[in-house]
Amino acid sequence: MSSRLETAFRRAAKEKRAAFIAYITAGDPSPARTLELLRALERGGADIVELGVPFSDPIADGPINCAAAERALAAGTTLTGVLQTVRELRFASSLPVVLFSYANPILAYGLSRFAADAATAGVDGVLVTDVPAEEAGPYYQAFRRVGVELIPMLAPTSTRARVKQVKKLAESFVYFVSHTGVTGPQAQLPVELEDQVRLVRKLAGKRVAVGFGVAKPEQVSRVAKVADGVVVGSAIVARIAEIGDRPELFGEIQRFVQPLRAATRRF
């Protein structure tokens, strides 16, 4: 049986488009809304969702995601609650879920207990932003044992040797950070992006999803031409913040992501 992530990438490729990966921070605006937001993203065409685990000190995040994490923590979001949300999603959906976390919430939960609970809940992959390949050993082993993917990250500053190093960690894809910086919409994506993505795919021998900074349909369209997946995060998070905790939130978010998803088509 191929994994939900594999299936999602294959389906997108067959439809001649990049997989559309939508990011939101779990628990923003409140833990009770996250499940319905995931469903809205799915209805809006997300192939994969990335669910951010809020953390008090998110050093890889720009102001938009930082503010979302603060709201989520203030609203009482916990990693236990995030896993519960994924479990509830799984009753009715096979939408692949990747958790985007920092190391410490996972360590505080207990690495092997987290891996087991994540697998049971139906989490497909985990990105641990502040765990580079050198520190990934224990995470990789804990996740692998339960069939959850550890998704390695690469960046424009990664050396060739570092890109090759993730080959043995990655399964269905690697995550390439589009620019040297934190999360948040970028007015302009780097001109070297295409070359870098091609090089990463060649050296790592895996599919490449590109994220950090991709915000507008034009940018999605440009990235989709070279990458296997495109991640849009802060733009959606900013939209959620703008609307706030109101009944029209879900419909608005669904409508907001539709053109982003449409832009993943390669023609």
Add this chain to the structure above:
Amino acid sequence: MKRLPDERGYFGPYGGRFVPETLMAPLQELEQAFHEATRDKSFRRELDALLRDYCGRPTPLTFAARLSAHLGGARIYLKREDLCHTGAHKINNALGQCLLARRMGKVRVIAETGAGQHGVAVATAAALLGLSCRIYMGTEDERRQSLNVYRMKLLGAEVVGVDAGAKTLKDAINEALRDWVTNVNTTHYVMGSVLGPHPYPMMVREFQSVIGAEAWLQIRKAHGALPSLVVACVGGGSNAAGIFSAFLPYQKVKLVGVEAGGRGPLLGHHAARFAGGSPGVLHGTYTYVLQDGGGNTAPTHSVSAGLDYPAVGPEHAFWKDSRRVEYVQVSDDEALSAFHLLSEMEGIMPALETAHALAFVTKVARSYSPAEAILVNLSGRGDKDVAEVARVEGVRL
């Protein structure tokens, strides 16, 4: 004994490199550059010359005669880092790292600061070496250390207030790390303590080890023997690591690190990582962290901005577990009393950080004989704290 950290930056189980991928290659480059620089005689010579002619090293060792007599017991010696240019030990590390930054071809340096002493030191070194400089500081720290904010500006640095979280040192580090992730090609991050990802804890310790090396010679000359006890305050732990480094091999020398006990033992009221924390990852390193059950860092409090931080250098975590160093806590009030005591007994106004180390000494000096010496790292001077002390004690200036 093998010298730590190991090649992955670990001190036993503590340390490592928990940072976004973007910073990994730059950290490897930094480690390489540091190793090359320390092997390069011309780098060593330039740094030594600056420490001597610019900072005023070696700093003196002062016998605190009246304080020793007042407390009754050990002879108390003060290693006078307060007499360094800019008024604290922070300049030793700031100059070392800024020289290294220039050698690496970086044109810009950034730093975090709590008490403002590290910020002032980096702004100073940047001015001296012609580097552009930006300092991140929590807005709560800007308030209580406003004199230092203005000093940094006078030195030509840009000071950026950080309004997130508790608005203190931790939040300033978050923001500095984000800046570094974004501008890593042109910028060196001058971390101010033995914190953060490898190689910082090792590199900062090495730049601060000059304190211990000098003090080791000085106390043997002044006292005729090694001290029975060496005491330093522990924020991130750089002044402590610096002075401890020379005495670690001598098991007879007891080493004590003093943390901020703040207002009391309730989580949120102190910065006592070893009393109330547990191992976790913060700011790139695995170490003791004050955190809640979900792994989010807990709020901290100390009257002293430089100790008001929820994590501690990973080598201290190692020393704590291996019992080579004992860590104790001193309250805000005890530190304030020690601030007054040293001012009145010796005519030396210590930084509030340093006052924590002194407060511990006032409690134990009597249990030592007059033939024994206690060495205290007087990590900084208290001018920066005068307004805050007045405010805390309800004195209108």
